[in-house]
Amino acid sequence: MQNRQEQISQVVVTSEQMRDIEERIFAAGMPVAALMEKVAGLIAHRIHEIYPNFGQKQEKDAGKELFASWRVSPITTRVGILVGPGHNGGDALVVARELYFRGYEVWIYCAFSKLKELTAQHLQYAQSLGIPCYQEISQLQDCDFLIDGLFGFGLERMLTDFIAAAIDRLNEWNKPIISIDLPSGLHTDTGEVLGTAIRATHTFCLGLWKSGLLQDQALEYVGKAELIDFDIPLADVQAVVGDTSKIKRITPATVLSTLPLPRPQVTHKYKEGHLLMICGSRRYAGGAILTALGARASGVGMLSIAVPESLKPILVSHLPEALIVGCPETQTGAIAQLQLPEKTDLSSFHAIACGPGLTKDATAIVQEVIASDRPLILDADALNILAQMGTIATLQKRQATTVLTPHTGEFQRLFPDMPDPKHDRVLAVREAAAQTRAVVLLKGARTAIASPQGLVWINPESTPALARGGSGDVLTGLLGGLLAQAATKQIAVEDIVATAAWWHSQAGILAAQERTELGVDAFTLTQYLMKVLSKPKVKSLL
Numbered sequence: 001m002q003n004r005q006e007q008i009s010q011v012v013v014t015s016e017q018m019r020d021i022e023e024r025i026f027a028a029g030m031p032v033a034a035l036m037e038k039v040a041g042l043i044a045h046r047i048h049e050i051y052p053n054f055g056q057k058q059e060k061d062a063g064k065e066l067f068a069s070w071r072v073s074p075i076t077t078r079v080g081i082l083v084g085p086g087h088n089g090g091d092a093l094v095v096a097r098e099l100y101f102r103g104y105e106v107w108i109y110c111a112f113s114k115l116k117e118l119t120a121q122h123l124q125y126a127q128s129l130g131i132p133c134y135q136e137i138s139q140l141q142d143c144d145f146l147i148d149g150l151f152g153f154g155l156e157r158m159l160t161d162f163i164a165a166a167i168d169r170l171n172e173w174n175k176p177i178i179s180i181d182l183p184s185g186l187h188t189d190t191g192e193v194l195g196t197a198i199r200a201t202h203t204f205c206l207g208l209w210k211s212g213l214l215q216d217q218a219l220e221y222v223g224k225a226e227l228i229d230f231d232i233p234l235a236d237v238q239a240v241v242g243d244t245s246k247i248k249r250i251t252p253a254t255v256l257s258t259l260p261l262p263r264p265q266v267t268h269k270y271k272e273g274h275l276l277m278i279c280g281s282r283r284y285a286g287g288a289i290l291t292a293l294g295a296r297a298s299g300v301g302m303l304s305i306a307v308p309e310s311l312k313p314i315l316v317s318h319l320p321e322a323l324i325v326g327c328p329e330t331q332t333g334a335i336a337q338l339q340l341p342e343k344t345d346l347s348s349f350h351a352i353a354c355g356p357g358l359t360k361d362a363t364a365i366v367q368e369v370i371a372s373d374r375p376l377i378l379d380a381d382a383l384n385i386l387a388q389m390g391t392i393a394t395l396q397k398r399q400a401t402t403v404l405t406p407h408t409g410e411f412q413r414l415f416p417d418m419p420d421p422k423h424d425r426v427l428a429v430r431e432a433a434a435q436t437r438a439v440v441l442l443k444g445a446r447t448a449i450a451s452p453q454g455l456v457w458i459n460p461e462s463t464p465a466l467a468r469g470g471s472g473d474v475l476t477g478l479l480g481g482l483l484a485q486a487a488t489k490q491i492a493v494e495d496i497v498a499t500a501a502w503w504h505s506q507a508g509i510l511a512a513q514e515r516t517e518l519g520v521d522a523f524t525l526t527q528y529l530m531k532v533l534s535k536p537k538v539k540s541l542l
């Protein structure tokens with residue numbers, strides 16, 4: 001049983017769900033003003049940790065490094081508070097008051113004439129304390145950092161007029177900005193920029209993760225995101241999102257529980273999964289090697305690799321433990337047909353991973369594996385071939401598990417009539433999975449994985465270091481190995497896909513930490529997969 005914190009950190013909500021949860025809490029008797037006090041108190045505490053007040057002597061040294069890049073002030077820290085008309089603005093005003101009492105110099109920007117009642121009361125009190133309130137954003141230009149309380153999940157239309165101009169202006173100042181709940185201007189569900197948006201340094205997401213913060217298009221606005229947990233009762237979350245949230249954030253604890261560890265004491269290689277990889281061509285031999293090294297890291301019991309005959313020696317030299325199946329070649333050097341060893345057919349394998357480096361000339365073999373009853377991962381050229389075959393009609397005929405791992409371009413070729421993944425990735429991937437009955441993994445900075453039943457996992461951490469040729473091949477191999485090992489276990493396929501996505505990105509992050517973002521070529525990535533599992537924090541969860 002997961003603890004509360006673990007469960008809460010997995011949940012991802014839409015604005016409508018958050019509104020419903022909030023209403024249940026208020027209906028149960030929690031006063032709105034009390035909740036705002038609690039939440040804003042937690043925010044003020046975190047801000048105090050991140051940007052300490054230099055005016056307080058004892059903290060001078062503690063915060064020096066943080067301030068070094070923008071202002072080393074011997075005097076009181078100046079904080080600008082951006083106040084919107086709703087309760088996001090109310091939160092910001094409570095923070096303003098708290099920081100004021102901790103000795104910060106506080107300046108408020110509020111240019112809205114109509115405020116919600118609670119927000120108006122907090123503004124009145126702040127002004128009564130002598131905190132200056134301006135209607136011109138330029139008055140805040142000398143602040144050391146800003147708190148963005150313009151809009152939270154109540155933003156419902158495009159930003160225009162004075163408020164859009166103010167946001168554009170303050171973004172130019174390049175000051176640290178902490179956004180409360182969401183960077184103002186982002187759509188809570190899709191992360192789309194509604195006209196313009198605050199470019200935050202930090203986002204303190206309140207209570208539960210909002211779906212928009214986990215979308216690729218939001219990332220350059222969100223900065224470092226963290227969850228401020230204010231003790232929303234789990235019962236209220238479950239009542240609104242159901243027992244299993246429809247969108248979930250991948251967390252280490254959940255993925256590590258799906259790994260095939262520990263192994264049973266008595267076992268043998270075929271019991272630990274037999275993966276057939278079909279990949280490579282004379283033109284793209286490397287793709288086969290990288291996929292195989294990804295599979296190797298998964299710990300799969302037995303690995304068979306079907307490649308064009310001419311690639312056999314090079315594969316043997318890289319993977320002495322694997323069974324290399326040399327296949328007849330087309331004139332262009334692609335696999336012409338699958339030629340398995342005697343007494344072996346596709347039913348000998350627990351899973352098949354097919355695609356990297358195949359070229360489009362390997363159509364026949366892709367058709368053959370799609371027609372099989374084996375769990376199947378299709379990637380790269382196999383996806384392009386599938387698109388030509390007609391994605392939805394072809395996959396609807398399959399009875400066994402299929403996993404598709406497209407990037408955005410491949411996704412659009414596979415699903416030309418689906419919602420644009422550039423606009424709303426969650427919607428697109430969910431629709432694709434529903435229509436194909438496949439598990440679909442849409443690659444990106446925030447990889448999204450959908451099951452045919454409508455569950456979407458989002459991988460919340462990654463690194464641009466992985467934007468590099470071959471890193472997708474590694475993922476396909478890793479995923480294939482995990483899927484083969486899970487064949488006899490009762491683990492949902494989408495959970496295994498989520499595990500592979502998380503493991504792969506964590507390897508990229510670890511490699512980038514040690515070697516910079518330029519040092520994570522696909523081969524290096526394969527070498528870091530195992531290192532992820534030996535990190536003390538990860539080990540303790542295994």
Ligand SMILES: NC(=O)C1=CN([C@@H]2O[C@H](COP(=O)(O)OP(=O)(O)OC[C@H]3O[C@@H](n4cnc5c(N)ncnc54)[C@H](O)[C@@H]3O)[C@@H](O)[C@H]2O)[C@@H](O)CC1
Nearest residue numbers: 022036085086087088151152153154155156157158159181
């Ligand atoms: N959900 C919860 O449990 C809690 C929510 N709190 C805060 O409350 C926020 C939500 O508050 P609200 O529902 O008041 O919503 P917001 O504060 O996000 O903003 C809504 C207000 O902005 C106006 N508005 C919306 N779009 C606009 C646009 N494009 N241009 C100009 N005005 C626009 C609306 O008319 C409304 O007055 C959260 O984000 C969070 O900061 C916290 O105070 C406490 C706990």
Ligand SMILES: [K+]
Nearest residue numbers: 148151180182
């Ligand atoms: K905000």
